[in-house]
Amino acid sequence: MNFSSKLLEDAVAEFAKLPGVGQKTALRLVLHLLAREKEEVARFSTAVNRLRNEIQFCSTCHNISDSAICEICSSPKRDHSLVCVVEDTRDVMAIENTNQYNGVYHVLGGLISPMDGVGPSDLQVDTLVERLKDGEVKETIFALSATMEGDTTIFYLHKRLKQFDINISTIARGIAFGGELEYVDEITLGRSIVTRVPYQNSLS
Amino acid sequence: MNFSSKLLEDAVAEFAKLPGVGQKTALRLVLHLLAREKEEVARFSTAVNRLRNEIQFCSTCHNISDSAICEICSSPKRDHSLVCVVEDTRDVMAIENTNQYNGVYHVLGGLISPMDGVGPSDLQVDTLVERLKDGEVKETIFALSATMEGDTTIFYLHKRLKQFDINISTIARGIAFGGELEYVDEITLGRSIVTRVPYQNSLS
Missing domain, CATH: 3.40.1360.10 (Dna Topoisomerase Vi A Subunit; Chain: A, domain 2)
Incomplete structure (x- = not known):
């Protein structure tokens, strides 16, 4: 594809790495984000970043968790x-x-x-x-x-x-x-x- | 859905706002990102953020551009x-x-x-x-x-x-x-x- 902007091309390339997302779908998603408010897009990218950096895995059951022991494992x-x-x-x-x-x-x-x-x-x-x-x-x-x-x-x-x-x-x-x-x-x-x-x- | 983590729930909710992406697809995309390297996920969220904050529209043709006048409009x-x-x-x-x-x-x-x-x-x-x-x-x-x-x-x-x-x-x-x-x-x-x-x- 022939992008008019490097920023656009980068964002599309990142989306196209997701499973089941091709170039055209990626472009559609990116243009959708571009039409949204800056705060909404910031919330999107923050949610993704926090997920990857702050998520923990329960030390007992290894399920995704916000704490060292998940809610299910710590429940009496x-x-x-x-x-x-x-x-x-x-x-x-x-x-x-x-x-x-x-x-x-x-x-x-x-x-x-x-x-x-x-x-x-x-x-x-x-x-x-x-x-x-x-x-x-x-x-x-x-x-x-x-x-x-x-x-x-x-x-x-x-x-x-x-x-x-x-x-x-x-x-x-x-x-x-x-x-x-x-x-x-x-x-x-x-x-x-x-x-x-x-x-x-x-x-x- | 019954999420084990607030971070996971937030990220899924943000993805599910994209057009054509439902809760199950959003969860699949988020779990895919979770399995990737931290640097890759940071690159993803940076690309999205920069796109929204730094993108410009050509003042002549209004196409998406990285500069005030796009490459096509400035080409002799x-x-x-x-x-x-x-x-x-x-x-x-x-x-x-x-x-x-x-x-x-x-x-x-x-x-x-x-x-x-x-x-x-x-x-x-x-x-x-x-x-x-x-x-x-x-x-x-x-x-x-x-x-x-x-x-x-x-x-x-x-x-x-x-x-x-x-x-x-x-x-x-x-x-x-x-x-x-x-x-x-x-x-x-x-x-x-x-x-x-x-x-x-x-x-x-």
């Missing part, structure tokens, strides 16, 4: 003997929205995916194993996407966790194969937490 | 007797990409649209009339979208400009009715500038 109302293992913060939000779950979480930060070069050491697996050692946790629920990567991750985690005297379950597969957890409707997702089943390794 | 290689009237900077970029046009531009900043409350006084119409007074301009080409708003704007501009001894033309209608100028392919757009026709007011 939650059942700390029940840990739900999820891929990322979007899955925590999806499960919280169902109002069906009162335990705590463990955010892996991804799924095992040899194709993308993501192995167990890139995820919060060791911290999960560490967390189960003191015996406070009685049950672990795997709430991972019903994809190849999700199944691989469950298979690996089960091998690592079966040394402990805890129940291991997966959320019920009411979810269509190949489905991404974050897009499932709340009723299906809520039901699948309530009707969770003991983990059975079909490969052994 | 361009034909300053030929003025192409367009809606916004995206149309300038589209026409420049065709490499078929060597004149200068006049950016209206929108189209007359009574439905959206946009009248002639909201656009750079008076500055266009002023620009034509000294007699240097010999021809004005209307390169506006082939929509109701585009036709209304051409009708109005023709009434204002017919006092001057200049040729008034519109780009050839090779463009399907209802089409947006910025999305037309370069060959069609280039041809339509070359085969421009004298303005005929079908309503008079």
Whole structure:
């Protein structure tokens, strides 16, 4: 594209780096920002900057948090003997929205995916194993996407966790194969937490 | 949505104000930024901020520019007797990409649209009339979208400009009715500038 301004070109290039945003969409977004008040645009860029510089991750569950321990992990109302293992913060939000779950979480930060070069050491697996050692946790629920990567991750985690005297379950597969957890409707997702089943390794 | 962090919620809310971006897309974009290096995110927010605070509009053609007079208006290689009237900077970029046009531009900043409350006084119409007074301009080409708003704007501009001894033309209608100028392919757009026709007011 043939930009009349270097400033415009820079802003479009930055927006075009976002996932799913091409040059034309980036230009549309940038021109929209240009038509807004200076204060509004300053608020936008400040929000982005503060997010990246001030955000913390809960030292217990590794979820995105504003403090060292997140609200869920520090709440006495939650059942700390029940840990739900999820891929990322979007899955925590999806499960919280169902109002069906009162335990705590463990955010892996991804799924095992040899194709993308993501192995167990890139995820919060060791911290999960560490967390189960003191015996406070009685049950672990795997709430991972019903994809190849999700199944691989469950298979690996089960091998690592079966040394402990805890129940291991997966959320019920009411979810269509190949489905991404974050897009499932709340009723299906809520039901699948309530009707969770003991983990059975079909490969052994 | 049930955010675990106020910082996250703020950033998502700011992204969700952009056109065509909903809550889920905003969250995806924000989590993508969160996974990037701090320097990259700082570059992103700086580009947005500088754009809004430092950008200028050319005092002659009103196109987005880094200086008081844009590169096109200050170029001695361009034909300053030929003025192409367009809606916004995206149309300038589209026409420049065709490499078929060597004149200068006049950016209206929108189209007359009574439905959206946009009248002639909201656009750079008076500055266009002023620009034509000294007699240097010999021809004005209307390169506006082939929509109701585009036709209304051409009708109005023709009434204002017919006092001057200049040729008034519109780009050839090779463009399907209802089409947006910025999305037309370069060959069609280039041809339509070359085969421009004298303005005929079908309503008079």
